[in-house]
Amino acid sequence: MEGRRLEKERDIDDLPKNEANYTALTPLWFLKRAALVHPHRRSVVHGSVQYTWLQTYQRCCRLASALSNHSVGFGSTVAVIAPNIPAIYEAHFGVPMSGAVINAVNIRLNAPTIAFLLEHSSSAVIMTKAVNVIQKNLQYAISKGAIEYENFLESGDPEFLWKPPQDEWNSIALGYTSGTTSSPKGVVLHHRGAYLTATSNIVGWGVPQGAVYLWTLPMFHCNGWCFTWTLAAICGTNICLRQVTARGVYSAIIDHGVTHFCAAPVVLNMIVNASPQDTILPLPRRVHVMTAGAAPPPAILFKMSQNGFRVTHTYGLSETYGPSTICAWKPEWDNLPPETQAKLNTRQGVSSSALEVLEVVDTQTLRPVPSDGTAIGEIVFRGNVVMKGYLKNSKANTEAFAGEWFHSGDLAVKHPDGYIEIKDRLKDIIISGGENISSVEVENSLYQHPMISEASVVARPDNRWGESPCAFVTLKEGVDKLDEGKIAVDIMKFCRAKMPAYWVPKSVVFGPLPKTATGKVQKHLLRARAKEMGPVNVSKL
Amino acid sequence: MEGRRLEKERDIDDLPKNEANYTALTPLWFLKRAALVHPHRRSVVHGSVQYTWLQTYQRCCRLASALSNHSVGFGSTVAVIAPNIPAIYEAHFGVPMSGAVINAVNIRLNAPTIAFLLEHSSSAVIMTKAVNVIQKNLQYAISKGAIEYENFLESGDPEFLWKPPQDEWNSIALGYTSGTTSSPKGVVLHHRGAYLTATSNIVGWGVPQGAVYLWTLPMFHCNGWCFTWTLAAICGTNICLRQVTARGVYSAIIDHGVTHFCAAPVVLNMIVNASPQDTILPLPRRVHVMTAGAAPPPAILFKMSQNGFRVTHTYGLSETYGPSTICAWKPEWDNLPPETQAKLNTRQGVSSSALEVLEVVDTQTLRPVPSDGTAIGEIVFRGNVVMKGYLKNSKANTEAFAGEWFHSGDLAVKHPDGYIEIKDRLKDIIISGGENISSVEVENSLYQHPMISEASVVARPDNRWGESPCAFVTLKEGVDKLDEGKIAVDIMKFCRAKMPAYWVPKSVVFGPLPKTATGKVQKHLLRARAKEMGPVNVSKL
Known part of the structure; x- marks a missing residue:
């Protein structure tokens, strides 16, 4: 009987992987697909510059090709120091299509910090705000000189035969934590997690194919919460804002048909406190807003909702690919007073569809706290949308992954309905x-x-x-x-x-x-x- | 320099998997999440019987627990012979939660064929239409007797600590091809592909959270094109139809608020050719229909559209987890005459977001045919939503996976816009x-x-x-x-x-x-x- 059982197991579970039925998960295929399905649809709009998905795909192929020609590939890191312009969007595909890792750098950091990051990340190439491409020598000082970005693209092949990563665990992005604490840590993300979060953004928020998405969130911030890749998966349109102002947001909604945007609470604050001359209401259509970062005060959510925005509150960290929890709306809230709705909606909620386990645990015992809305514990994560680890920082990795959990450092309660609510940063x-x-x-x-x-x-x-x-x-x-x-x-x-x-x-x-x-x-x-x-x-x- | 490069590679790509940042992909977490987020929302409705997501989760835990108590687990197969009733929905979670593989059997097959399948699949337990659970002896004859399904569930623990699969390549489902040819082949699917297709169904069709989904498609047919698992991911509601009639479909739309359903073309034919007394028009809301199987004739698509249904045409095989291509709608089609729209929409289209490579290749050279709308080749697939293989059928596996492609056996052309269109089965x-x-x-x-x-x-x-x-x-x-x-x-x-x-x-x-x-x-x-x-x-x- 034992033998029979073993034979049976081999039959049903030992059909091996082959070239036809297994490949690494990566969001890069989304781009190729968008170029095939909607070649003439607008992909990226930035002022008077706009591209179609076919153009974006070819530009990304050129970028990957040009990088390859400069010996950049698997094992290399490419730093990008740019605001939300087409080049940084293209880098999110072109860089990993060459096999390299994209390191999108916060442009608001000061020069010494940026120098530290470039040294720490061992970036082989730097793409800067002035849309130049610089190849660095091994001392990580600018030496070989800059190449103008469009010329650099021109040198690449638009039919470049890029390859998906050998392994979906390969790194796709490196991002430094924004430094509310002293020393920035390099968060390393893989292709698998980027694919899964790009997808769960769609599932959780209900983003339709062809959505028009406004970038208020910097793409250098956790790869725009993975929406860089989400937009290719839905063949949507990226609208880049030159300056994030209330007027700019309202104008984009009118002029470009924006249906969705992500924004930090500070941007929501700016929108609801804008002067009447910077406010264009009523909205021409329902506009969906995803917010995360710090908990937005209920008063702001309430005002947003009054203005016709539908705000979805999420929570996550650079270490969890951006949004990994969502305050999923319940139909039973529909008839509550708006203030109560706003209060319920400030909670961090439940796991996204891509996050397997979300828990609030006692900081000493690591046991889940009761769902009573009062016991405070640390928010911890376990699953496929947790980073690979911090770059060259084994001490931080040991702390972050202690006890088989990823530790957020955020303190929260769990309400009787299972929704979590942040009460504070562990250190706040x-x-x-x-x-x-x-x-x-x-x-x-x-x-x-x-x-x-x-x-x-x-x-x-x-x-x-x-x-x-x-x-x-x-x-x-x-x-x-x-x-x-x-x-x-x-x-x-x-x-x-x-x-x-x-x-x-x-x-x-x-x-x-x-x-x-x-x-x-x-x-x-x-x-x-x-x-x-x-x-x-x-x-x- | 070489040494430096190697060190760099190790830094950025050798952060290992750990308990906190890696787990097997499986659609089973979707169910646990649905029970947490929307415990009181209707999960499955069948006539006067209806369950909530919390109840469904607990019933699935009980099923997994009861199966475990009967020594069913990893390496076992559980056959389910049932129409679209709550028990078969529960089996799609409860069986894999025990570690076993679900084999949903086509109830319309004749007794000798079913006997062949049960023998071939080595099923340890059979759940039958009469909602009984039968444990079989090793000679695969019914011997230990039947246990009534509700009693069986009662014996299980609603708090059962189920485990995700050790490996996402582990099998989740076995399904036999429907037998338009002589000998049925057992298609083995894994947890990874079930997760990915459950998700791509949402991405491609734009299914919102909480959608109300009508089952005209049998769940035993390729696990209902993976919509069994999709419904848990969107915390939607499953409406089971006792009998698939035009009257039944229209009544469900009115009575249960149905927003989405999948249907074989034969069902669409039934709907558009229904007598006036079986037709309830206008529809109370836009109803989204996904069809696949054989190419639906344009005339039927046209009539469906006239009646207010929005038909999305997909294509796939049991071997590709159901829908793996989609005739993605283009805005530029919106202003075409309805007949032209219907004709464009009968094409099988482009790859779904979960399918990495779709191609039409010359049957001799395996080279892609030109995108000219006339050169005929075989549709082939490569990617993560291609089956593990056929159970105990190495000859069929060798043929199916020849030349590093999965061969569909369907002949198609590729149009200048990249959309494929089936011209025939290879043998038709x-x-x-x-x-x-x-x-x-x-x-x-x-x-x-x-x-x-x-x-x-x-x-x-x-x-x-x-x-x-x-x-x-x-x-x-x-x-x-x-x-x-x-x-x-x-x-x-x-x-x-x-x-x-x-x-x-x-x-x-x-x-x-x-x-x-x-x-x-x-x-x-x-x-x-x-x-x-x-x-x-x-x-x-």
Whole structure:
């Protein structure tokens, strides 16, 4: 009987892979397919420049060919330092079609940081904002000189016979974490995960074939949450914005027929707080917006919804290929008051269809916390859309993958409906008198204050309680900023009506908030400022 | 320099897989996710029986648990012989959750054929239409007796800790080709391909989250083209039809809010030819229909479109997980006359997003045919949605995978726009005087004849030309069938106006067409009948 069972197993499970039934998963085929199916459809529009999918495919083939001619291929990294222009879109295909890895660099970083990244990534070629291509020597200094991008493309073959990767685990992209902490880490992503996230973006958001997509999100930010590749899968149209302004967003919606865009919460804030002359309402059609990054305050989601935008809230990290959780909308929310809807929608939600396991675990025991909406734990991931690891950083890899989970560093609760909600970054939580205070919840309340445009709350040393909340706020345009002391008192009073007394910020500081290139508030800078202010004394209360 | 290059390669490409960043692709997670995200949404509706996603998940866990308790797991095959009832839907998850392979058996086969399949598949357990579960002894005869399905589920644990497959190449399903040819072959599919096709069904057809899907297609037919798993990925609702009738389809659209269904062309034929009392028009909403199988005649597509259905035409085989090509709609077709649209839409189109390479190759050289719309070659596939192989049939595997392609056995042309169009099955092509006659094209013309409801054309031996076309036709209801000779002459005259003289059927035979369980016309039976009729003589003309 044992023998019989073994024979049976061999029959049904040992049919081997062959050339016809197995190939590496990669999003590169999506581009070839788009060029075949919709050769004349607009692929990328940037001002007066526009290409069709056939043109984009041929330009990507040329890029891959030209890179190959310069000995760039498997094992090479190509750095791209550019805003959202056609060249960076093309690099997302042309570079991996040559076998190399694309390293899209945040253009808002300062020169020493960019120099560090280029050194750390060992980039063989740099494509810069000025649309030039530079081949570097082995000392990673610019030496061989720059080649103008269009000339470089011209040197390549539009019929280049690119090959898919030998292995879908091969790297497709390298991206550096945006540096809310001190040293950037190089996140390495593979073809398999890029394919799966490009697809789950479509499944979760319901993006139809041919959608017109507006780029407010920089493509250098986690490869535009993998939407670079998603757009080829749906044969859609990429609309590039020269400058991300409210006026620019509304104009693109009118002029280009935009149906979808992704945006950091800071962009949503900009849209809902835009002046009437920069606002074009009503929208000519339903516009779908995906947001992620920090939790958008409910007040902003509510206003977006009032303006006719349908906001889908997702969450993820560069380490999880961008959006890997989604606050999936439930029909039973349809009849709730809009404010309640907005509050439910600020939660980070559930796993995307591509993420196998999402959990919130106790930081000590790594056991799942109860789904009670109050127990706080760390968000952890397990599955195919988790990065390969950090480049040349085994210490960080050991920490990130401890206990067979990928650790997000974000603290959350799990609600009775299974949806998770971020309460804070592991390092942003404020511990006052031994009690946890969620800086995010305090911020959400502050956003409801009629004078406040932006708010960020961090821990300030406190002689009595160890730490206490310190609020940094930006006031709305038009608010009289002369009497800040009075406004601060009003804000504290406003908070006392909404939260436990020990959560109320003991200090309120006015002024613009320091932000990363992607619009994340740099809390480590605010923490440093709060520390410089010295400890809160009891007498001050 | 070489050493430096090698070190670099290791850095960027040798970050290994670990428990947190790699797991086997499988559609099973979709079910767990649906139960978490939409626990109270209807999952499966069958008459008065309906379940929610939480219930379906728990029932599938119970099934997997109960099977495990009976020593069914990795290496086992479970045969399911049932129409579209909740139990067969549950088996698509519960069986692989136990580690076993689901073998959904065509219920319309005769007893000896089913006995052959059960023997050939070495099925350890049989779930039958009467919703019983039978464990078989090693002689594959029913011996241990049947267990009523609900009692069997009751014995299982709703919290069963199922595991994803160790390897995504592990088999998930076994299905026997429907037997338009003599001996059924067992097509083995893996978890990876099931995941990818479940997803590409969504990407290509633009299926939104929560779609209401009507089952006209049997789930035993290629796992319902992988829509069994697609429905869990979109957290949609499965509506089971007790009997596939036009009235049933229209009623389900009204009563259950159906938005999508798949159907063989024979079902579309039934819908457009339904009597007024079985037709409920106008439709309360746009209904999306995916069809595949045989090429639907343009006349039927045209009528469907007039009735408000949006028909997406796909093509594939059991060996390619169902739909692996799609006739992707182009906006430039929107303004064409409806008849032209229908004609363009009968083409098999382009690869689905999950199929990496689709080609039409010369049957001798295996080189791609030119995209000229006239050169005929065989449709071949290469990619991740091609089967593992045929079970215990190395001869068939060698033939199917010859030359690093999977061979469909279908003959097609490639049009200048890259879309492929089937001209015939390799074995259905009629060769008359050395010239190829596409039986499909002759059939398409016959479908335009006002009296014809169904038509199938095969080769009949011909003393002068070797072979000549013989048409088998079914007349529409209400047509006076008394003067068949006169109608035959009229049909031939009709054809002469539409095609080369040597394509015109030299014989017309009236009566119902023999069909497989999935509605495919069994041309081998018609060929046998045409042969029995004896050769066409010149004098007969």
